[in-house]
Amino acid sequence: MTKMATEKLTKSYLHVPRKQPFSGMSVGQQLYKMAETYADKEMYVFYVDKERITFKQMKEQSQQFASSLIAKGYKKGDTIAIWGASHSEWLVTLFATMQVGIMLLPLRLQFPEPTVIALLKKHKCKGLILTRSPSIILKRVYQIFPELKDTSDNGFHCECFPDIEFIIISGTVSEQIPRRKCVYSYDEFMMLGSKADLDNVNKICMSLDMDEPCSVAFTSGSSGMPKATVMSSHALLNGVANIGFGREDESLLYDLGSSGMPKATVMSSHALLNGVANIGFGREDESLLYDLKSARFGDAFSFVAFSFGMYAPLALGLTSVVFPKFNAETMAKAIQDERVTMAVFHIHHVHDLLNVPNLRDYDFSSLDILTIGGSVIPFEMRQNVKKICKNVVLSFGMTETFETLISHPIDPVEKQNAAAMYPIGGVEAKNVDDCGCIVPVNTNGELHIRTFSAFQYYMGDEEKTREMKDNNGWIHTGDLGVMDEDGYIQICGRKKDLIIKQGTNLAPAELEKRLYQHPRVQVAVVIGLPDPRVGEEICACLRVDKVNAPTEEEIRQFCEGKVHEMLVPKYMLFVDDVPITPTGKFSRQKLTEMAIEKFQIG
Structure with missing residues (x-):
């Protein structure tokens, strides 16, 4: 022991x-401290982008971005959204907002358009930042913001999102969306802040309390809207x-x-x-x-x-x-x-x-x-x-x-x-x-x-x-x-994944552990499918070795005597890829839908 x-x-x-x-510091205050302690040490390495940023550079770039937010009239308590993958501008924006008490809403690139629309409305976002993303994102952006196709020099205004006052675009998408008032490239927006705005950033940052809200992250959402x-x-x-x-x-x-x-x-x-x-x-x-x-x-x-x-x-x-x-x-x-x-x-x-x-x-x-x-x-x-x-x-x-x-x-x-x-x-x-x-x-x-x-x-x-x-x-x-x-x-x-069969609570994890022991099973997720006689039946969703795939009977024999007898799967759904939720977990809900359709249940 x-x-x-x-x-x-x-x-x-x-x-x-x-x-x-x-620690009794706010995030922004901690960044200032670390930039002083580890000035020239690399804070982040963006391996695919071949970019590197030191602690000092992160402080300076995020301060400058924060000063531009101040210059545009944004203040503590406002919410802006960011949509896209993890590139350097993502993290610069994150630390910028944390220095001035603005909440940054992180929209995952894989979020479907209805989810993005609902989240922008629910949280009354006052701005949107698009990071470098695949060009396919442009189609999705236009579906949500058709006003971005407008080539006039009018200020940006969207009927569906009256709270949004600006959009910042980076990467290849920024080269394809017409530029006009309140629609900026990332580099353009970075330069809006003045020396006075920068001084104001420092004052606000040093006034923030450790117990104030500073960060937002989405969780779950497999059975509904991400929280x-x-x-x-x-x-x-x-x-x-x-x-x-x-x-x-x-x-x-x-x-x-x-x-x-x-x-x-x-x-x-x-x-x-x-x-x-x-x-x-x-x-x-x-x-x-x-x-x-x-x-x-x-x-x-x-x-x-x-x-x-x-x-x-x-x-x-x-x-x-x-x-x-x-x-x-x-x-x-x-x-x-x-x-x-x-x-x-x-x-x-x-x-x-x-x-x-x-x-x-x-x-x-x-x-x-x-x-x-x-x-x-x-x-x-x-x-x-x-x-x-x-x-x-x-x-x-x-x-x-x-x-x-x-x-x-x-x-x-x-x-x-x-x-x-x-x-x-x-x-x-x-x-x-x-x-x-x-x-x-x-x-x-x-x-x-x-x-x-x-x-x-x-x-x-x-x-x-x-x-x-x-x-x-x-x-x-x-x-x-x-x-x-x-x-x-x-x-x-x-707890919510428990399968109730013949009045008995069965934990999918017990069967999943056994399935992972099979040498030709790569991924295993166990779900319950509705059954009029026993309540729920067991379905094993499997990604297996494509060259030497096991048969259903092999899987059942592998499980018999090693798990609760009620857990031996009646159904098996073989998939090439296991669906993932927007927050990176196996989507049991999607697998259930796939299995119900395949086995024509209900």
Whole structure:
């Protein structure tokens, strides 16, 4: 056992104290501090774009952009939207808005037009920024804003969106949309601010409080409209400071400097401000590696990318390698070329990475840590990951909470094999029954989390906020978990994903874990399909080896005797690609629709 467990638990509640001091800064103030501390160090590497930006350059560019917002009359509390992939202008805009208290609404490139329209209206956005995107985006933009085809020199005005006062366009799209008043290229808009506006930016930034709302990220939306999750600076900065192995119970057991990078000895009271808190296997009382590079995938809207890719450089002084979209071969090459030391992925990205052609030809010797997010992470996959990275970490978190549970390579072998995770410092965790009562240890229940890094509210949705966060500050995760007597927690799946067959609650995760053990199953998602006799029948949605695909009977035989007999699938839906929600998760809703159509149910 580790030093964490002082006595055996009898009920499923645990609080892990936090030793690390909190930051009391706003995001903008933190950026100013980091730009001073790490001026010429790379903050972001835009690998595909072949662009690099230092901490000092990010401060200067974002300040200038913020001054242009001030020059155009935008003020604290206003909301503007940004639509497109993760290029440098995305992050410059983000930090610009955070310096002056403007809320930036991040519209994912894959959001369909009806969703974009609904979100722009709901949140009364006063401006829209289009980042560099594929030229196909132009058609979608014209469908939403037909007024942009107007070549007159009139000011921009859209009947459907009366609140929008300007549009900023970058990349190839900016060359095709006629320019006129209030329709700017990114470079044009950047130059609107004066010296006086720039001074005003600094004054506003230094006046912002750590508890004011500063950040928006979309979550879920698989069963409806994506929810805009609002975070304070305090939650954001201190939540990101726990990224990696943010457990505070062990001394440094592994030298992250083994890759030859420099280390810095920093006193714990300065850990966050100097950007070296709780990264890797470090603890607050040890020498910590500060020159980490963290690879992140895709855009900035899932929990993993949102917290790690965007904000880890700001909170921790590391360098983030940014990609406009996930491509496994590009990621493998980037890890090699940029000497990435830490990578964070979702489970399906890990699978794609492991199946890159000639994977052994890539040099992954710099990669010290690979963190996998997701509730069902097969043991076999973790073992395969160790072929390219010896330290594999499991992570549980939400957009609403950041990271809250992690595994650790020094955990007891039986805990690692069971994919059990432990709360990070400052987090309370409990498992409850349907009445909200704490259940005994080793009993299934819904996982509730209370943490300093919790979100403030869902923008424009008080009812959903109350459903997710109760009056005592507990976040109702909707995940089913089991806490053992040592405080380790196994995630057993989503409560809403339970399949009810013949009156019995069945967790899809049990069957998914078994299916992932099949050598020719690449991705497995289990859903319930309506059945008039038993309520719901089991359907396994599978992406399999195309060259040597298993038969349905092989799959059933593989499952029989290894899972609950009611979980052996009646239906099997073989797909080339598993549909993904706008926030990067497997879309069970879409798979259900596909299966109902294929099997002509209902």
